[in-house]
Amino acid sequence: MTIHGYKLPMMSSLLVWGLLWEIVGQLDLTFFVPPLSEVFVTLFGLVQTPAFLRALSTTAYAFWVGVISAIVIGIPVGILMGKSRLLDELLLPWVNIFLSAPLTALVPVLMVLFGFGTKTIIITTALFAVWIIILNARAGVRNINRSLVEMSRSFGASPLDAFFKIYFWAALPEILGGVRIGVIRAVKGVIIGQLLISIVGFGALFELYSSNFLMAEFWAVLIVLFALAFTLSEFLAFLERKVAYYAASR
Amino acid sequence: MSQIDLKIETAAMPVTDSAVSVRNVSKSYGQVEALRDLSLEFPRGQLTSLLGPSGCGKTTLLKIIAGLLPASSGTIEVGGKSVVGPGPDRAFVFQDFALLPWASVIRNVAFGLELRGVARSEREAKAEKYIREVGLAGFEKSYPHELSGGMRQRVGLARALSVDAQVLLLDEPFSAVDEQTRRKFQEDLIALVQNENKTFIFVTHSIEEAVYVSDQIAILLPRPSRVHEIIRPSISRAQGLGSIRRDPEYLDIVDEIWASLRSYVE
Amino acid sequence: MDRYQSHRSLLLKLLSAVLVFGTWEIAGRIPVSYAFPTFLESMAALVRMTFDGTIFVAYAETLKPLLIGIVISAIVGIGMGLWIGLNLKSEWLFSPIFVVMQAAPLAALIPILVMIYGIGLTSKVFVVCIMAMPVIVLNTSGAVRNTPASLTQMATSFLAKDRDILLKVIIPAASPIIFSGLRLGVSAGFIGAILSELKITPTGVGDIITYSRSIADYESMYAAIFSIILLAVLFLNLLEKLESYLFEGNDRGYVSD
Numbered sequence: 001m002t003i004h005g006y007k008l009p010m011m012s013s014l015l016v017w018g019l020l021w022e023i024v025g026q027l028d029l030t031f032f033v034p035p036l037s038e039v040f041v042t043l044f045g046l047v048q049t050p051a052f053l054r055a056l057s058t059t060a061y062a063f064w065v066g067v068i069s070a071i072v073i074g075i076p077v078g079i080l081m082g083k084s085r086l087l088d089e090l091l092l093p094w095v096n097i098f099l100s101a102p103l104t105a106l107v108p109v110l111m112v113l114f115g116f117g118t119k120t121i122i123i124t125t126a127l128f129a130v131w132i133i134i135l136n137a138r139a140g141v142r143n144i145n146r147s148l149v150e151m152s153r154s155f156g157a158s159p160l161d162a163f164f165k166i167y168f169w170a171a172l173p174e175i176l177g178g179v180r181i182g183v184i185r186a187v188k189g190v191i192i193g194q195l196l197i198s199i200v201g202f203g204a205l206f207e208l209y210s211s212n213f214l215m216a217e218f219w220a221v222l223i224v225l226f227a228l229a230f231t232l233s234e235f236l237a238f239l240e241r242k243v244a245y246y247a248a249s250r
Numbered sequence: 251m252s253q254i255d256l257k258i259e260t261a262a263m264p265v266t267d268s269a270v271s272v273r274n275v276s277k278s279y280g281q282v283e284a285l286r287d288l289s290l291e292f293p294r295g296q297l298t299s300l301l302g303p304s305g306c307g308k309t310t311l312l313k314i315i316a317g318l319l320p321a322s323s324g325t326i327e328v329g330g331k332s333v334v335g336p337g338p339d340r341a342f343v344f345q346d347f348a349l350l351p352w353a354s355v356i357r358n359v360a361f362g363l364e365l366r367g368v369a370r371s372e373r374e375a376k377a378e379k380y381i382r383e384v385g386l387a388g389f390e391k392s393y394p395h396e397l398s399g400g401m402r403q404r405v406g407l408a409r410a411l412s413v414d415a416q417v418l419l420l421d422e423p424f425s426a427v428d429e430q431t432r433r434k435f436q437e438d439l440i441a442l443v444q445n446e447n448k449t450f451i452f453v454t455h456s457i458e459e460a461v462y463v464s465d466q467i468a469i470l471l472p473r474p475s476r477v478h479e480i481i482r483p484s485i486s487r488a489q490g491l492g493s494i495r496r497d498p499e500y501l502d503i504v505d506e507i508w509a510s511l512r513s514y515v516e
Numbered sequence: 517m518d519r520y521q522s523h524r525s526l527l528l529k530l531l532s533a534v535l536v537f538g539t540w541e542i543a544g545r546i547p548v549s550y551a552f553p554t555f556l557e558s559m560a561a562l563v564r565m566t567f568d569g570t571i572f573v574a575y576a577e578t579l580k581p582l583l584i585g586i587v588i589s590a591i592v593g594i595g596m597g598l599w600i601g602l603n604l605k606s607e608w609l610f611s612p613i614f615v616v617m618q619a620a621p622l623a624a625l626i627p628i629l630v631m632i633y634g635i636g637l638t639s640k641v642f643v644v645c646i647m648a649m650p651v652i653v654l655n656t657s658g659a660v661r662n663t664p665a666s667l668t669q670m671a672t673s674f675l676a677k678d679r680d681i682l683l684k685v686i687i688p689a690a691s692p693i694i695f696s697g698l699r700l701g702v703s704a705g706f707i708g709a710i711l712s713e714l715k716i717t718p719t720g721v722g723d724i725i726t727y728s729r730s731i732a733d734y735e736s737m738y739a740a741i742f743s744i745i746l747l748a749v750l751f752l753n754l755l756e757k758l759e760s761y762l763f764e765g766n767d768r769g770y771v772s773d
Contacts, residue, residue: 348670
């Protein structure tokens with residue numbers, strides 16, 4: 001969109017919405033919406049408190065372990081599924097089921113099996129993320145040009161070589177896309193896990209602030225969480241763009 | 251530059267009235283000049299080709315005539331009236347067919363009439379007539395994805411014919427089709443030009459194709475885009491369409507055009 | 517697919533189901549944990565609940581906010597998506613909101629919604645809506661914006677008015693993606709429905725889960741969860757079949773070689 005010939009950058013309307021938030025807050029229209037400025041002030045104060053930092057590290061720990069597990073399991077499984085028809089036909093129905101199933105329903109099962117601790121939260125996070133990573137890795141492999149595969153065989157590449165030198169790189173654009181979506185899902189997973197399983201980390205902060213009606217704190221934490229998730233996602237998008245140059249001509 | 255002067259006419263045009271007049275048309279995209287001060291006349295009832303290497307602006311010119319792109323300067327007149335946008339006097343055949351994938355053949359062919367508000371029974375009757383004329387009888391209920399490339403283009407052609415426009419604009423219509431089908435299309439096109447009383451403007455990059463089907467060839471060159479020459483091949487069709495490709499005049503003209511275009515190929 | 521292929525594919529699906537359920541059964545017998553009943557035990561509980569009607573009563577409760585929420589999300593979401601896709605100003609203004617909503621862990625908002633709207637149907641419907649709408653809106657607007665230029669240009673060349681182009685080209689062309697957005701929205705809505713039952717007040721199926729867990733009736737708990745997943749999968753598969761039936765013409769993508 002342009003104003004007087006100036007092209008407005010993407011997401012700049014968020015400034016308008018921010019302004020609206022500020023006005024609504026200042027007018028005290030509803031208790032639940034404090035002025036945005038107040039939220040930011042609270043935010044700056046909050047991020048320095050030990051309570052917050054503890055919550056951040058708990059959540060970050062569960063998040064990262066969950067995401068890394070999902071990546072380490074998901075990418076190879078996806079690649080193998082893309083290569084082997086048998087494996088694909090056996091596993092794909094399950095991957096599709098779990099991709100669209102309400103995973104939240106599985107959380108009680110996980111709680112019963114693995115207890116009420118961080119381990120369960122990590123498993124929840126990983127479960128939220130892994131299916132889309134598998135599907136995208138599989139799609140990336142299936143899109144590989146037949147000739148690349150034949151070329152590598154004609155030059156005598158071993159299966160391990162083929163995996164690391166060809167399949168992985170050729171599928172990388174899709175894999176990165178899958179990881180990006182998986183990361184977003186993992187953020188949801190870690191929060192849902194914390195809300196349902198054991199109230200720790202950011203989940204605990206949300207519970208604490210909402211039950212004590214500390215709205216500015218609540219929104220501050222939500223904004224921080226969202227900013228972290230967004231930064232991570234943008235970083236992955238950046239990596240995706242770096243490899244996009246060869247994506248179209250595979 | 252040309253050895254066969256009999257067939258070349260530049261400034262002196264034959265006295266046929268022009269269905270389409272292009273006068274001093276320029277088109278720029280920011281700094282890039284696609285067309286500069288181009289003038290051309292298209293005789294009524296005949297097929298004129300726009301031939302040239304890529305980047306010579308032939309598709310741009312065609313779309314300007316169709317009213318799909320505005321010219322930066324200059325005038326286009328169709329049937330004496332100035333062109334300001336698409337109109338019922340012109341119909342376009344697209345290089346990538348542009349068929350509605352969710353609609354059957356008969357609906358696709360009748361689409362132009364549908365947009366003009368023609369009643370369903372009337373437009374389907376008309377569509378059926380042109381479906382038969384392009385040789386797709388029996389495929390009325392089929393969908394584009396069930397047809398071959400050649401058949402899809404016939405649908406596009408039938409659609410353009412059924413709106414009864416005086417000028418038919420064809421943008422490399424046979425380039426997305428295999429060679430054998432392409433040859434058949436070229437033969438069919440000659441028959442079509444003879445049977446229908448319409449003016450055809452035909453963009454192509456194939457010299458053989460242009461010389462085979464055209465009554466007049468306008469050769470365009472790029473950077474800046476301009477009309478290089480106008481050729482009126484007078485190849486005899488008396489021996490049947492099949493023998494044109496061995497006709498010495500045909501072969502000479504093709505060679506000569508290639509000689510003059512060769513240096514402009516990147 | 518010829519008959520051999522389709523038979524083989526079906527066989528492999530059955531085989532994989534047998535493998536998974538078999539593993540479940542074995543794991544239950546070992547047992548992996550005191551809280552891990554066998555597959556057969558859970559199925560028995562499911563059958564029991566079906567026959568004494570508990571399941572149906574429960575789903576009637578659970579599906580209420582889900583269906584209401586989905587219908588609202590679909591109508592508002594598609595409308596919003598169309599507007600955003602067609603109008604540059606509204607795209608600039610609204611699409612960042614929905615992109616943010618897509619990425620944010622909206623589950624955190626549930627306690628707030630409960631505070632505002634109480635623990636009844638309204639807040640549950642709200643939860644379903646905030647989970648389902650972003651993906652519906654973004655899919656719709658993306659599809660509208662990505663209408664193949666070739667088709668709109670063709671329609672313009674045949675003198676289509678703006679309303680014609682919207683109704684006869686843009687919407688039919690966008691329909692497959694809009695529909696798949698609906699499918700994703702339903703899936704997200706399901707999560708919202710379950711989440712609100714586990715978190716806000718246990719009713720319906722969520723109640724079966726929490727209650728049976730509290731009395732250590734693990735068979736019923738697993739049975740309930742199994743039924744949710746089964747239902748979600750069946751429903752989404754149905755939507756997918758509907759999608760391919762409605763849009764069979766679009767299966768081959770856009771018509772250009």
